[in-house]
Amino acid sequence: MPGIKADQQSRWCNQTHDKVVTLKFLMMQKTTLPKVFVIGHHKIATRSIHQLFKVDGYKSIHWKGGRIAETMLKNMRMSQPLLKGIESACVYSDMEYLHDDGEFFYGHRLFPILDLQYPGSIFIFNTRNLDSWIKSQLAHKSKKSGLYVRRIRKGLKTIYPGRKIKNRDVIKMWRRTWQQHEDEVNRYFSGKSNLLRVNIESVESKKQLISSLRTFGYELTSDDLPYVGATPKKRKISSRHGKSAD
Template sequence: MDGSKVFCIGFHKTGTTSLANALTVLGYRVTGPNGVRDPKIEQNVQTMAIDLAEKFDAFQDNPWPILYREMDLRFPGSKFILTLRDSESWIKSQIKHFGEKETPMRRWIYGVGCPVGNETTYIERFERHNREVLEHFKDRPEDFMTLDLSNGDGWEELCRFLGKDVPDVEFPHANKAADRERKQSSWLRMFRRLRLPKAG
């Protein structure tokens, strides 16, 4: 690594895991999410973040999107990546994966614990975050990029931004429903092939 850090500052369920996997392929030491269940996350997050930032090269998922201003000041020359996703598909994914489960982290970020019943609050926070990030990094293309994996972005855009060679592997897409369905179908076909014929 050249010493610069990479902060993935898109909200969770925007392709953060896929981006983390891609950065790992490129040789970065990646961490996140961090402190999700810390009941005092708001008080502890700065100390935790600085400690982790000394040990890793790249940072994804919570709490990193909330800390982009602080990280930009503390680590000049770092790279910041905002992963994007359509608001409606994003909130559907939030509800599907988190439902009525609450965490201190989500309570801190959104002001409410779970997405179910709080869809408007979640979407407003999500969209406000994206607007503020775009405003903060405007006219800084050397430090900032947006990445929309749902729209076909992948290795080419990421590696151009980071100054890396494109690896000879498929871009890792994590947590995609289509991927899960393909895996389930594969296991079902394997089961059918291995199933013993009926007696008689």
């Protein structure tokens, strides 16, 4: 700029940039944006959807060690709004918990209550091939707690005492739960316009999801779901086939 020294110009540019970033952040936090609830099961790109919003500055919470689901259950027991204590976020995903003792709870199954308590919200129903999802479930484990399916077996044993629970019993439950949840989602959202469906194994379906989210006011810069939550080898293979993370 004429008449302005280089160091002054640099400071002015930095200050202007900071103001723009701050303004954009504040605009993103406006309560006019609808909340987004990811109501598909975990291991279906829930972290990828979470990251899609997070990289563009939107407040998104994912799993939190089961604390999202625990908060929802506690609030429901106390006749409080489900999100009391965590209502400041825009996006919620992987709303389940599974304790080491086998107790489990699926908060995403409460989507009708969320729709009632937070009118105008958007619901993302993320799906994938059922058999590949079951394989992913069987392989899922954590360093601290071990195999996911083992803890589910433990939980089922408390429900059916005296009965020997095997993996095939868990798989049978997963298949039944999958179909029941899909039927309930289809029935509840029939005639409604706030459900977005995405098949994470379809490139076009993922693009359509992001395009639809933009119409609701979310300024998303990516045209695909980011890939997170897998080993480098699996990430490399999946990227070639246009797949998203579990």
